[in-house]
Amino acid sequence: TRITALEAIPFAIPYAKPLKFASGEVHAAEHVLIRVHTEDGVIGVAEAPPRPFTYGETQAGIVAVVDSLFAPQVTGLHLTQREVARARLDRTVGNPTAKAAIDMAMWDAFGKTTGLNVTDLLGGYTDRLRVSHMLGFDEPANMVAEAERMVATYGIRTFKVKVGRRPVELDVAVVRALREAFGDAVELYVDGNRGWTPAESLRAMRQLADVDLIFAEELCPADDVLGRRWLVGNLDVPFIADESAVTPADITREVLGGSATAISIKTARTGFTGSQRAHHLAEGLGLEVVMGNQIDGQLGTACTIAFGAAHQRTSHRAAELSNFLDMTDDLLTEPLRIRDGELRVRPGAGIGVEIDPDKLAHYRQDS
Ligand code: MUC
Ligand code: MG
Known part of the structure; x- marks a missing residue:
């Protein structure tokens, strides 16, 4: 099954209590939802959490690198070509959480396509x-x-x-x-x-x-x-x-x-x-x-x-x-x-989770 599109959707959900540690603080989950779409209409999902104090990524940077570099490199691949996706993404240094979320969304889509749980x-x-x-x-x-x-x-x-x-x-x-x-x-x-x-x-x-x-x-x-x-x-x-x-x-x-x-x-x-x-x-x-x-x-x-x-x-x-x-x-x-x-472990195909469309509409920051 081929990948037809890759989306990077920024969203923000506040923390009731911020987490503080030696290298930084987190007050809101300003993450990026990655969605991998396939020709069968399956959608695989994962999230990328920007942690500038750990990996140098930012929310806007993750969206930009996915839209400009990674989405064109992955679109058209089969879901089973994870190693090809990896080799292509690794031409770009850094960006670990953006790459990881794409990989996991591909696994989720593969699980949903085959009816098998990722675990x-x-x-x-x-x-x-x-x-x-x-x-x-x-x-x-x-x-x-x-x-x-x-x-x-x-x-x-x-x-x-x-x-x-x-x-x-x-x-x-x-x-x-x-x-x-x-x-x-x-x-x-x-x-x-x-x-x-x-x-x-x-x-x-x-x-x-x-x-x-x-x-x-x-x-x-x-x-x-x-x-x-x-x-x-x-x-x-x-x-x-x-x-x-x-x-x-x-x-x-x-x-x-x-x-x-x-x-x-x-x-x-x-x-x-x-x-x-x-x-x-x-x-x-x-x-x-x-x-x-x-x-x-x-x-x-x-x-x-x-x-x-x-x-x-x-x-x-x-x-x-x-x-x-x-x-x-x-x-x-x-x-x-x-x-x-x-x-x-969530039972069901893929990672076993569904995104609530109303919640996504409420928390997404790009519309
Ligand atoms: C952890 O284990 O360090 C805090 C900073 C980070 O990169 O991850 C968290 C938790
Ligand atoms: Mg640690």
Whole structure:
């Protein structure tokens, strides 16, 4: 089945509570909906979240690169020619979330065309993922209160705590307060979004030595090459490379350089096809994987579940699937629901979601 058109539709949905972290803040989901149309009248969908502080993309930039470069390169291809699409899109450097959304919308359209679910197409390992909730910067008491609400309302028992503020004692106090509030009933890990130096990172991790963290993520920049290697060599928990390790080459460099010992896979930036490559490389290198969140809406979250549930290695740890809870609304006809700390794969063809036309009309910014 051939692709007849590719659309990039900017939309904006406000957050009830902004997410704040060391590299930036997000107050609204100013994303781009990608729609792949086929000659059969099937429409595949995915969303691209611009994160200028992480990848340099903007909402207007994503629309422009899709309209001017990517749409003409992909139109006319068969849905099965994902590797051709990838090779063509990769003639343009950067633009990871725009490329990823096109890839995932092609998979969605392929699933809808064949009547098969994307999780089954990718590997079909399980039908659900445990959910990890990300706690953004706030007063320590508010961060503990938010975690208590997540445990009580959704049964979530894994928390990723945003760190990277100065002095490091500020964040150390939050992590300690969480451990004191919940005892060993929760799993905790920290993500610095490159906010600390290697020395600050190790100081904080030493202060947290008795808190029993499961991971530390991107505490300092990968460009602190020797400092980060020194840090990772001195930690006794896996160090996750997130924004520093998007492509297989990045992952290989970070891991062989001793600067990471685990990876985050985010479908928002590598789609399903690129995420498969990261997954297989993680298997080859023997790395733990966490399914990460690019501050996705429900559509992006459904993509993360679809991929994460497809393999053993990506479903082993709790996946970051809850950022959409802070949005005031969303585009799906049927919202995602977290129950007993889990999110289930959407049944049905493709990614298993439908866009609500009224909601899209309300939130789109191009008409
Ligand atoms: C995360 O894991 O870092 C914040 C910035 C970004 O690129 O992703 C989010 C969450
Ligand atoms: Mg991260």
